[in-house]
Amino acid sequence: MALPTLDTLIGYPDGETRGTSTVLHREPLPDGRAAVLLDATPFHPLDPTWPDQGPDLGVLVTEAGPAPVLDCRIAASDGVELHLGEKLPVRLGTEGWAFVVAHIVDADAPIAEGDTVTAEVDEEHRRALSLGHTSCHLASLALNRALTGFWSKEIAADALGSPDFDQTAIASSRIRPHGSLDEYRLGKSLRKRGFDSARLVTELDAVAAAVNGTLAEWVTGEAAVRIRRDDRRLSTRRFWECELPEGHASIACGGTHATHLGELGSLTVTLGLDDDGATMRMITAQSA
Incomplete structure (x- = not known):
């Protein structure tokens, strides 16, 4: 499945800690983990531009079982490449870019593109x-x-x-x-x-x-x-x-x-x- 061309929809500003979403993209990472992109999420991600508040903890649950979210970060996509690093390549909101929440999971996490997942944040x-x-x-x-x-x-x-x-x-x-x-x-x-x-x-x-x-x-x-x-x-x-x-x-x-x-x-x-x-x-x- 292609990279998203629209921003992730976020629920955490309204206090949401649970939501059902569709997996739009899954990408293997060089460190052996994987980045999972959803159409919507309750997870608060780390913002590399001003990393004051750290990421939420929790799990993504599919029919195959739960997958712990090991990290959660803001990433940017130009439709060709997912830019997931210590610095965004462009300012947040730049026209022509999609800004997404990358949920980092283990490489063997039972999550595939197209899956429906329940995102559950550690409320405490x-x-x-x-x-x-x-x-x-x-x-x-x-x-x-x-x-x-x-x-x-x-x-x-x-x-x-x-x-x-x-x-x-x-x-x-x-x-x-x-x-x-x-x-x-x-x-x-x-x-x-x-x-x-x-x-x-x-x-x-x-x-x-x-x-x-x-x-x-x-x-x-x-x-x-x-x-x-x-x-x-x-x-x-x-x-x-x-x-x-x-x-x-x-x-x-x-x-x-x-x-x-x-x-x-x-x-x-x-x-x-x-x-x-x-x-x-x-x-x-x-x-x-």
């Missing part, structure tokens, strides 16, 4: 990452708010109107079960944009306390969390949205999330610096 693993991702967004907004007075120049604002330190300084972000690890550059480039890195170093504990105070206020409510999107195609842009006391927050995001802030229970951050003070780490932890 999904929930832990979803709570972690929502926690990450809240922590970044609270951090921006706490650092408002550290800027001497005007920069782009975040979803709540604070100077967007998170997007300006972010070096990497990794969603963990029930939390996240974010790293921020505090070097010369950030200082040139008007940020007082030296003050942050001396006031780190006070900033962390301010962030945690804001988070404690936000998670006491039952504010709904939703993902806004125009359609179910993988390449369609999606936005995390939530009504916070400071206003409506909307952040471009391709991950999975809690359904309301009451699910988070308690939420705290810890801030730390590397040895030379050039990088700040924010560890966010959620607990029921």
Whole structure:
């Protein structure tokens, strides 16, 4: 069967963890495994462009039995070749390309093109990452708010109107079960944009306390969390949205999330610096 010419339809933005699909393509991989492409999937894949949230775990079930999904990644197809690697060859959504979810299975998995499969996501693993991702967004907004007075120049604002330190300084972000690890550059480039890195170093504990105070206020409510999107195609842009006391927050995001802030229970951050003070780490932890 030829490679798909249309995007995979995805259900995970709406919280789906189970769905019945048709196998459009199966391709052997150099490492001895195989990539399985479905017309639709509930599986959240790793996005190699910004790999903050890891892939869902679970199984693909056929009449011949279940096949564990060992990995799950966004891939691109030009109709001739499946591009499955550490980097997409074109920007997500580029015209003339299909963007697909590649479910990686063992080479001997009982799955063939044309099969009908039931895709079943590990719900416990999904929930832990979803709570972690929502926690990450809240922590970044609270951090921006706490650092408002550290800027001497005007920069782009975040979803709540604070100077967007998170997007300006972010070096990497990794969603963990029930939390996240974010790293921020505090070097010369950030200082040139008007940020007082030296003050942050001396006031780190006070900033962390301010962030945690804001988070404690936000998670006491039952504010709904939703993902806004125009359609179910993988390449369609999606936005995390939530009504916070400071206003409506909307952040471009391709991950999975809690359904309301009451699910988070308690939420705290810890801030730390590397040895030379050039990088700040924010560890966010959620607990029921």
